[in-house]
Amino acid sequence: MIEKFFCLFVSCWVVFYPIGLSQPNLKEDKKAVELYLEGERLFKATNYIRAQEKFQEIAARKFNLHTTPALYMTGMCVFYQGQYETALDKFQELITTYPQSIYVEEANFHKGLILLQKNRAGQRRIISFDELGGRCPQRFA
Numbered sequence: 001m002i003e004k005f006f007c008l009f010v011s012c013w014v015v016f017y018p019i020g021l022s023q024p025n026l027k028e029d030k031k032a033v034e035l036y037l038e039g040e041r042l043f044k045a046t047n048y049i050r051a052q053e054k055f056q057e058i059a060a061r062k063f064n065l066h067t068t069p070a071l072y073m074t075g076m077c078v079f080y081q082g083q084y085e086t087a088l089d090k091f092q093e094l095i096t097t098y099p100q101s102i103y104v105e106e107a108n109f110h111k112g113l114i115l116l117q118k119n120r121a122g123q124r125r126i127i128s129f130d131e132l133g134g135r136c137p138q139r140f141a
Helices: 001-017 030-044 049-061 066-080 083-099 102-121
Strands: none
Touching: 030 049, 030 066, 049 066, 066 083, 066 102, 083 102
8 A cells, every 4th residue: 555655656756856956057968868768667667676777877877967866766666676675775875975966855755654664564763853864855844
């Protein structure tokens, strides 16, 4: 149930959320654009493994307009594969490496969801606001 909600949310978010708003001076990497569109298509088709490969290829390229969304989408791909620890690591990598990215709030949101799910699964511990990045996603502000 929770995964269906996230899939719907991410599908809508990926379609409507603008790419690269916070980096207007970067040159467009045509290969990254091609890879991103292919990764997005695969993600929407729930082919998370192949989508992850495309997004990781973008993230490994020289920094471009699609670097931070690709890193975020890599986290989402592993999230939907049920690899929650890896997803946490990917979201944290985005938060730490690119703290000014427009994707940090979404990464914190999904990081929080994973931590809450872990609490429900018996790994009880207190989740601090600081652990979630100390910022509230815009949709909750």
